Amino acid sequence: MSKEITSREKDYAQWYNDLVLKAGMAEYSAVRGCMIIKPYGYALWEKMRDQLDFMFKETGHSNAYFPLFIPKSFLSREAAHVEGFAKECAVVTHYRLKNDPDGKGIIVDPEARLEEELIVRPTSETIIWNTYKNWIQSYRDLPLLINQWANVVRWEMRTRLFLRTSEFLWQEGHTAHATAGEAIEETKRMLNVYATFAEEWMAMPVIKGVKSANERFAGAVDTYTIEALMQDGKALQSGTSHFLGQNFAKAFDVKFSDKDNKLDYVWATSWGASTRLIGALIMAHSDDDGLVLPPKLAPIQVVIVPVYKTGEEKEKLDKKIAEITENLKALKISYKYDDDDKRRPGWKFAEYEMKGVPVRMVLGTRDLENNVIEVTRRDTRKKESVSLDGIANVIKDLLDDIQSSIFNKAKEFRDTHITRVDSWKEFETLLDTKTGFLSAHWDGTTETEEKIKELTKATIRCIPLDNEHEQGKCILTGKPSTQRVLFARAY
RNA sequence: CGGGGCGUAGCGUAGCCCGGUUAUCGCGCCAGCUUUGGGAGCUGGAGGCCGCAAGUUCGAAUCUUGCCGCCCCGACCA
Numbered sequence: 001m002s003k004e005i006t007s008r009e010k011d012y013a014q015w016y017n018d019l020v021l022k023a024g025m026a027e028y029s030a031v032r033g034c035m036i037i038k039p040y041g042y043a044l045w046e047k048m049r050d051q052l053d054f055m056f057k058e059t060g061h062s063n064a065y066f067p068l069f070i071p072k073s074f075l076s077r078e079a080a081h082v083e084g085f086a087k088e089c090a091v092v093t094h095y096r097l098k099n100d101p102d103g104k105g106i107i108v109d110p111e112a113r114l115e116e117e118l119i120v121r122p123t124s125e126t127i128i129w130n131t132y133k134n135w136i137q138s139y140r141d142l143p144l145l146i147n148q149w150a151n152v153v154r155w156e157m158r159t160r161l162f163l164r165t166s167e168f169l170w171q172e173g174h175t176a177h178a179t180a181g182e183a184i185e186e187t188k189r190m191l192n193v194y195a196t197f198a199e200e201w202m203a204m205p206v207i208k209g210v211k212s213a214n215e216r217f218a219g220a221v222d223t224y225t226i227e228a229l230m231q232d233g234k235a236l237q238s239g240t241s242h243f244l245g246q247n248f249a250k251a252f253d254v255k256f257s258d259k260d261n262k263l264d265y266v267w268a269t270s271w272g273a274s275t276r277l278i279g280a281l282i283m284a285h286s287d288d289d290g291l292v293l294p295p296k297l298a299p300i301q302v303v304i305v306p307v308y309k310t311g312e313e314k315e316k317l318d319k320k321i322a323e324i325t326e327n328l329k330a331l332k333i334s335y336k337y338d339d340d341d342k343r344r345p346g347w348k349f350a351e352y353e354m355k356g357v358p359v360r361m362v363l364g365t366r367d368l369e370n371n372v373i374e375v376t377r378r379d380t381r382k383k384e385s386v387s388l389d390g391i392a393n394v395i396k397d398l399l400d401d402i403q404s405s406i407f408n409k410a411k412e413f414r415d416t417h418i419t420r421v422d423s424w425k426e427f428e429t430l431l432d433t434k435t436g437f438l439s440a441h442w443d444g445t446t447e448t449e450e451k452i453k454e455l456t457k458a459t460i461r462c463i464p465l466d467n468e469h470e471q472g473k474c475i476l477t478g479k480p481s482t483q484r485v486l487f488a489r490a491y
Numbered sequence: 492c493g494g495g496g497c498g499u500a501g502c503g504u505a506g507c508c509c510g511g512u513u514a515u516c517g518c519g520c521c522a523g524c525u526u527u528g529g530g531a532g533c534u535g536g537a538g539g540c541c542g543c544a545a546g547u548u549c550g551a552a553u554c555u556u557g558c559c560g561c562c563c564c565g566a567c568c569a
Contacts, residue, residue, distance in 0.1 A: 013563095032561080087567065123569095157492085157567055164568070217569095237569060276569060307528050346529035353529095364528055374528080491569090 033166035043299035084218020162279035170274035183267035194239035203407035209462025221245035233435025235488035241271035291356025307364035327392035441481035443474035
């Protein structure tokens with residue numbers, strides 16, 4: 001093995017880094033905290049993006065694009081919002097460079113200071129609502145359903161590939177509605193889109209819930225979230241959908257006339273998911289030999305490796321493989337026929353395992369003589385010889401099986417890592433031993449939440465939407481509580 | 492911003508404490524031959540301002556000072 005991966009058991013964080021780097025997903029860049037998304041990683045992102053984009057359009061949204069730069073004054077219009085983002089904003093102060101008069105190099109031209117500084121968007125609510133003001137006059141203009149695919153910058157103190165970088169790619173939906181009810185409905189609709197995407201495409205089970213006040217988006221009335229559980233027992237927020245109330249409409253004076261010609265502020269939502277999803281996907285399924293990708297998102301679903309000695313043998317294999325790939329193509333299965341003679345089969349096996357290609361097919365001269373092909377699935381490593389007759393359909397079924405199989409495996413792990421806890425001692429212990437979500441009573445106050453965070457590093461991930469109400473006592477303070485919430489250590 | 496660590500070939504490293512010919516090894520790279528069913532073998536080859544700058548010295552990868560950069564831990568966060 002020339003590309004060793006640190007085992008999960010030995011060092012989970014290092015395992016994750018090894019995977020990202022060695023599978024060719026991304027690498028560190030010359031800029032601190034920023035990463036280069038490599039072609040294989042970007043191909044995965046494109047598949048995620050395309051599916052999400054399709055789902056957004058299916059639910060009535062249109063794409064648009066707003067500026068990267070936001071006038072500083074915009075950000076301060078909504079008090080909670082500026083409070084939330086002020087500490088991590090990159091600011092543009094000048095618009096020109098010049099040669100250093102004292103010698104070598106180049107300096108910022110002090111003459112070229114901007115009259116109003118520009119913020120590199122950490123999110124686009126402000127510039128968008130400043131625009132919506134001009135787009136919305138009447139209830140006839142509503143609902144306004146816009147999404148944008150963009151990069152944003154949040155100046156993070158500590159970064160991790162995909163999970164937290166200073167610049168990242170995402171989509172942000174921004175909608176305006178005539179009533180609070182419609183906006184809340186939209187917020188939940190998009191949360192469901194994220195949940196469906198996570199479960200059916202990423203094969204990653206999620207818990208839908210609402211955030212506590214403490215964890216809420218800056219400027220939102222309510223923040224809804226999908227929370228996933230990684231293999232190391234830490235939770236990962238994988239998508240958020242916010243009901244913004246009339247906060248931004250008021251801040252940017254966006255009013256509309258209703259049917260009765262009464263003026264009112266519009267109701268807003270925003271929702272986003274980012275390249276962080278790639279980090280989630282990696283940690284949800286992968287193992288010590290590399291990535292395990294769900295067939296529905298894998299850039300390559302099937303890799304085909306020929307094994308031969310002579311050119312004559314190779315020609316026979318080529319011919320058969322052309323037949324097979326024709327049939328795969330007809331079933332819309334993406335494949336790669338890797339007949340690169342500069343790499344040996346064993347090298348290729350290891351490489352595609354590293355890259356998480358769901359199915360590997362190996363056709364050798366011996367197989368051809370017996371009218372079979374060796375088929376190996378990445379998730380379980382199960383290897384078998386399959387008849388070449390009708391092979392494409394077998395592969396199609398196999399891909400479906402892998403998709404549901406890795407979902408079930410992740411769900412099994414998740415379900416067995418939600419633990420009901422009723423004593424503080426047990427709470428503290430389980431966070432270290434069993435990890436995962438702890439379902440516990442909480443008195444509903446921010447003070448208690450922060451105290452728990454301080455003591456254990458666990459935060460309230462969400463209050464599940466389908467929560468049952470029951471009488472209980474807060475895990476820390478013993479004060480009365482009406483429902484359990486999910487605690488976990490998180491990324 | 493605090494605490495710790497590290498900068499030697501594309502990558503990973505030895506040498507540094509105790510200064511002394513041509514800077515070590517592995518991977519990768521190039522050429523050729525043999526190979527090809529789990530990261531091939533042999534032979535030959537290319538590749539280094541030892542992070543940068545100054546100092547000490549006959550002589551610095553090695554000692555001193557300053558600077559720069561990165562990584563890890565914490566505070567902040569999707």
